[in-house]
Amino acid sequence: MTPTFYCIQFGMDHPVQDAAPTADEDRKTAVIALGGNALVQKGVKFASFEAQRRVVEETARQIAALMEQGWRLAITHGNGPQVGNLLLMSRVAHEAQREIPEIPLDAANAHTQGSLGYLIAQAIGNALRANGNHKQVASLVTQVVVDRADPAFRNPTKFVGPAYEIETANALSIRMGWRMKEDRGRGWRRVVASPKPLEIVELPVIKKLIAADVSVVTVGGGGIPVIKEGDKLKGVAAVIDKDRASSLLATDLGVKLLAILTPVEHVFADFGKPTQRALRELKVGETRRMLAEGQFPQGSMGPKIEAAIRFLSNGGSQVLITDPANLIKGIKGEAGTRLVS
Amino acid sequence: MTPTFYCIQFGMDHPVQDAAPTADEDRKTAVIALGGNALVQKGVKFASFEAQRRVVEETARQIAALMEQGWRLAITHGNGPQVGNLLLMSRVAHEAQREIPEIPLDAANAHTQGSLGYLIAQAIGNALRANGNHKQVASLVTQVVVDRADPAFRNPTKFVGPAYEIETANALSIRMGWRMKEDRGRGWRRVVASPKPLEIVELPVIKKLIAADVSVVTVGGGGIPVIKEGDKLKGVAAVIDKDRASSLLATDLGVKLLAILTPVEHVFADFGKPTQRALRELKVGETRRMLAEGQFPQGSMGPKIEAAIRFLSNGGSQVLITDPANLIKGIKGEAGTRLVS
Numbered sequence A, B: 001m002t003p004t005f006y007c008i009q010f011g012m013d014h015p016v017q018d019a020a021p022t023a024d025e026d027r028k029t030a031v032i033a034l035g036g037n038a039l040v041q042k043g044v045k046f047a048s049f050e051a052q053r054r055v056v057e058e059t060a061r062q063i064a065a066l067m068e069q070g071w072r073l074a075i076t077h078g079n080g081p082q083v084g085n086l087l088l089m090s091r092v093a094h095e096a097q098r099e100i101p102e103i104p105l106d107a108a109n110a111h112t113q114g115s116l117g118y119l120i121a122q123a124i125g126n127a128l129r130a131n132g133n134h135k136q137v138a139s140l141v142t143q144v145v146v147d148r149a150d151p152a153f154r155n156p157t158k159f160v161g162p163a164y165e166i167e168t169a170n171a172l173s174i175r176m177g178w179r180m181k182e183d184r185g186r187g188w189r190r191v192v193a194s195p196k197p198l199e200i201v202e203l204p205v206i207k208k209l210i211a212a213d214v215s216v217v218t219v220g221g222g223g224i225p226v227i228k229e230g231d232k233l234k235g236v237a238a239v240i241d242k243d244r245a246s247s248l249l250a251t252d253l254g255v256k257l258l259a260i261l262t263p264v265e266h267v268f269a270d271f272g273k274p275t276q277r278a279l280r281e282l283k284v285g286e287t288r289r290m291l292a293e294g295q296f297p298q299g300s301m302g303p304k305i306e307a308a309i310r311f312l313s314n315g316g317s318q319v320l321i322t323d324p325a326n327l328i329k330g331i332k333g334e335a336g337t338r339l340v341s
Helices: A049-068 A080-096 A105-130 A166-176 A203-211 A242-253 A284-292 A302-313 A324-331 B049-068 B080-096 B105-130 B166-176 B203-211 B242-253 B284-292 B302-313 B324-331
Strands: A029-034 A072-077 A136-140 A143-145 A158-164 A179-183 A187-192 A214-217 A224-229 A232-235 A257-261 A267-269 A277-279 A281-283 A318-322 A337-340 B029-034 B072-077 B136-141 B143-145 B158-164 B179-183 B187-192 B214-217 B224-229 B232-235 B257-261 B267-269 B277-279 B281-283 B318-322 B337-340
Touching: A029 A049, A029 A242, A049 A072, A049 A105, A049 A324, A072 A105, A072 A203, A072 A242, A080 A105, A080 A158, A080 B080, A105 A136, A105 A214, A105 A224, A105 A232, A105 B105, A105 B136, A105 B232, A136 A203, A136 B203, A158 A166, A158 A179, A166 A179, A166 A187, A203 A214, A203 A242, A203 B136, A203 B203, A203 B214, A214 B203, A232 B105, A242 A257, A242 A302, A257 A302, A257 A324, A281 A284, A284 A302, A284 A337, A302 A318, A302 A337, A318 A324, B029 B049, B029 B242, B049 B072, B049 B105, B049 B324, B072 B105, B072 B203, B072 B242, B080 B105, B080 B158, B105 B136, B105 B214, B105 B224, B105 B232, B136 B203, B158 B166, B158 B179, B166 B179, B166 B187, B203 B214, B203 B242, B242 B257, B242 B302, B257 B302, B257 B324, B281 B284, B284 B302, B284 B337, B302 B318, B302 B337, B318 B324
Parallel strands: A029 A072, A029 A257, A072 A214, A136 A214, A143 A224, A257 A318, A281 A337, B029 B072, B029 B257, B072 B214, B136 B214, B143 B224, B257 B318, B281 B337
Antiparallel strands: A136 B136, A158 A187, A179 A187, A224 A232, A267 A277, A318 A337, B158 B187, B179 B187, B224 B232, B267 B277, B318 B337
C-alpha cells in the first residue's frame, strides 16, 4: 500500500479554506523544516532544556493549528547548537575524566534526535490537546544514507563542536585525527564532511505513518549519516545539511509543499543594502539566477534557497520560506516568500 | 482502524511451525524486552558506542530471525548504564565548565532513546538485509505517563548517575535539591522516583506501525516519564522500570507473548544454594508464591517476575524469560523459562 500524496494549490486567489473537499485528506501533506531559531533563543549560547521548551512552544502552536486544518506533516529540524553543545560536553567530560568515552558524531546526532524529537512532539501534542484535538504526532529516529565516495569527505567544510586555541586544535588534530579549520572570530574548530543525502532509510515507515494520519518528526539534524557497506548500514562522522535532507524527504514523499522556517518573515533581495526588498514570490529560474549572483549567502539563506530549487526541480510545486509566526498566513499566501516552479 | 492482535499458543506440543496458517500475520505479535546485557558487555563500566554495537549485533540477529518467521515485534530496552554515563558526563562537564547546563533526567532518557534506538534498529535492519529480507523496523521516541501523586515520588529508590563521597553528596543535595542515598560498596548516589507507568502516550502510533507490519523499538529505558498537568504533558525527574513498562505495553497491545531477555537462560529456584534448579515452566499462582518467599531478588530477577505476573494477570497468556541466544529456541518451547496463566 503505497500512499499517494496530493496537495492543494494555494495562493492569494486560492486560499486553503476554499479548496474543494475531497474523499480523504491525503492531499494536504507538507514537509515543515524547523530552523535552529524554532528551538533556541537567538544569542543564547547554552540554552537549557527548559529554555528550549519555551521557545518551541510558539512554533508548536502553529504546527498544531495546521494539523487541525487537516494537514499531515513531516516535521524536520536542525540540531546545530544542540549537537555542538553535546560534543563540547562530551569533550570537556573526557578531558576531565579520561575513562568517559567521547560520543561519536553519528551517535551524537541520534542523541539529539531523541531529545529534540521528544521536545517537539510533546509541544505539538500539548498544543493539539489544548484545543481538544487528538491527532497524533510522533518522533522517528531516522538514518540517511550518504556515499563514502562523496567529494565532501575529502573536503570537509561543516564546523561542529567547540572552538579551540590553535595549540589545542593541533593536538586534537594529531590525537583524534580530526580536521581543524579556523572559524573566523571564534577560533579553530573541527570540520566534518557535509555529504549529499541519497536515501532516507526509514522512508517507507514515514510514508506509512503519514498514510495513517500520524504526523512525524523525522530526519532531525539532517538525519543520522550512514554509509552502505554491502547490505550493511554503518554510521559515519559527517553532518548532513538539514535543508538538503528536508528537500529530499519532500521529493520522496511527493508532497507539493515544503515550508522552511527561518528567523525572518521573508527572503530579501539586496539584503543589507539600501536597495533591500522583501521577496513575495519567486520563480525557480529567477531564484537560480539570484543565487548565482550571490544574493543568498552560504551562512544563512543560501542552503534554504538551494533546497527549495532542488525540490522544485524534482517535481515539487511550492516552497514557502517564512518565520514560525507566519506559517499559517504564509500557507494562505498572506506572508512569507513563496517559490514556485 | 484498531488492529486486533492474536498470538499462537506455543509449546513442545504446539511448535510455532505447526501453527495453522491464517489470512494475515497479526497473530504472531510479541513484545521483546532487552535487558542491559543485550547492549553492554558484562563488567564494562564505560562501554564505547562501538563496543555496544558489537554486543547488540548478536541479539539483533535473533530478533531479525523472529521477524523473518512473520513475527511483528515491539522491542523495548533498558538504558541503565547509558543514562548513568550520560548523567555523569553531563555533571563532569558542568563541574569543569559551569556554563554547560546539566541534562535533566527526562531529556537524558530521550537522548538514550535516540542513540540506543538508532543502534538497535540499525543492527536489526542489517541482520534482516544480510538475509535478503526487507521487513521494516524503526525506533519511536516514547513518553509514558506517571502520576505526580505516585507514592514513589515521596520515597525515591532508584539509583541514577555517578557515586560521590559523602561530602559532595551533601553539597549536591543542598545545591541541586537531589535526594541522595548510600549505594553499598559504591558511595552516595542520587535516587529518583520509580513511579508506576500508567499510559504509553504513543500507543496509538505503535499500534498503527505494527498493523502496517513495521516492528518498532519503543518505550526505551522504560519511556520518558511525563506527568499530566490538565491537558498538558510535562517531563518529570523519574525513571520508569523497563520491565514494568514492557508489561504495560504488552497488555495494551493485546499481544499474547512477552519475552524478557536476561543474562541467564533460565529463572532459577533456590538461586546460589545447593538446591538450585532451573525452572522450565511456571504457573502464575506458583510464581506469585515463590516471589512472596523471596526467591527472586529485587536487584535482578524480581522486577522481571513482577512484570510477568502483571502481564499474565491482565489477560496475557505467555511470558518467556531467557537469554538473547535462546530467544528462538525459547519460543519453540526448547529453552528458557515459560510462565503461563
